[in-house]
Amino acid sequence: MAVARLVATVAAPLDPAFADAPQVLHRPGRALLVQRGDTELVVLDLDVATAGGRLMETRFPAPWPRRFGSVTVSPEGEAAVFAGVHALRCVEATGATRWEVRHGCWEGEDPHTHTSFAEYAADEDHWSADNGSAAFSADGKLVWAHVRGPLGDTGETEDDQELWLVIDATNGTVLGHANTMTVASSSEHTPHPDPAQMGLSVGEGEEGSPVLWGRWDGQRLTTEQLDIERILLAVSPSGRHLLTAPLEQGTLSLHQVQDGTVLRELDAQGTVTPHPGNTGGDRIYWDHEAAFVDEDTVVAGTSVCDARYGTVRHWLVDVREMTLRGEISYPFPVSGHPRSAGGGTWYTISEDRTSVHLWRSH
Known part of the structure; x- marks a missing residue:
């Protein structure tokens, strides 16, 4: 089992009742938390937050x-x-x-x-x-x-x-x-x-x-x-590889960016263990979002098909051989998909959408 370490928790700047869920946009060396309301867009510098500094926010009128x-x-x-x-x-x-x-x-x-x-x-x-x-x-x-x-x-x-x-x-x-x-x-x-x-x-x-x-x-x-008929999930840090899933989300596929060739694949069914609450043999499938932690490692979730049974699950995948490293253990229950935050981190959004949790693998 892989262990996730909490890097930071950042409060969403807008009331979730009147705004979209917060998201993280990142480019090499920079990560921003972005939340859209009806009248404004708020942007926070996450690099400052993870370094323990005072959050600086920018507000754009919509x-x-x-x-x-x-x-x-x-x-x-x-x-x-x-x-x-x-x-x-x-x-x-x-x-x-x-x-x-x-x-x-x-x-x-x-x-x-x-x-x-x-x-x-x-x-x-x-x-x-x-x-x-x-x-x-x-x-x-x-x-x-x-x-x-x-x-x-x-x-x-x-x-x-x-x-x-x-x-x-x-x-x-x-x-x-x-x-x-x-x-x-x-x-x-x-x-x-x-x-x-x-x-x-x-x-x-x-x-x-x-x-x-x-x-x-x-x-x-x-x-x-x-x-x-495919969903583009993520691009690797080097830019050499793409991660996709078909519409039915049963398989993770690693592609070469150069020509789109599929290099390796990993089926959810038969690889991921059924959720403890899944006693009816329901189909297991991947989420439509995932995150490269580094060039060789992806965090992928089965949160949508897990949600009906309780706690959602995320997994570390070694894309060199397309094998599971194990289920990710969090210090507290998380919700939703794992999403890339750049720099070896990923993020989850609290169920009430009031905060963003940044994670790193031990």
Whole structure:
């Protein structure tokens, strides 16, 4: 059995009744705790927290309520990009808009655009619109974004094709774009240590779940589809490997980033022992999130299939041979999935969503 050591517990800055659950965004050498409310985004420097220093927080005013999209933060925490229904907006902590890229509205089947959030704020159809996502590159110089066309300021995209954009983080210039050939209900980026690479998982509801990999050479964005029914879980610290799971989540797969080749796999069924409360032979499967602790070790959970029986379980996986090192022993019960916090750590969120626990393996 592997033992988890508590590194730090950090209180969520916003009331969970009126905010999304806190999350950790990390790039090499920097980790930030981020929590989104309807009117503001709060960012805390976790490196200061784990060193025992006084927490410094930055608050960004939100251009629209949280139900209308997602948000990402630059590695240095000085800018936030809100990926909304009709636009990407980069906001500074002062409240100033650094730039905005308008795109096709995510609501409805027919391509149309809006000039402002006020045009659809009271329209209930827009409250449950599909959505894209955005992420900063590892060095903070680029923003990668998945949007719906057409783009508001170019004549190059005229219909409602979905686009993957590479944007200059300083001024909002769209440097390159590619058609994702997807029909998304949602998407999520997975950053790579190399600023010129990025992963994108696209949820298409019952239609599939494509995993795309993008490369930017400074002039052109090229993409490849790694799979049509898979979830991208994590990228290794070196950037050489990817961890994925199929939609049914029965298997962890380790891939080469270079060409997407599957190197090794680990089935949950037959490898993970049934939960003590599982007397009916229910299927065992992996969570849809996991964390690389180091290049050779992953923390993966079976928390969703465990939850009905009580305490959730997390596992250390040796990806060199794709074997279980053992179940992780925590000093107190945890909830939910294990998620990467960078620097050899992972995090869990308390069941009431009021705090984040950072962990390291002994």
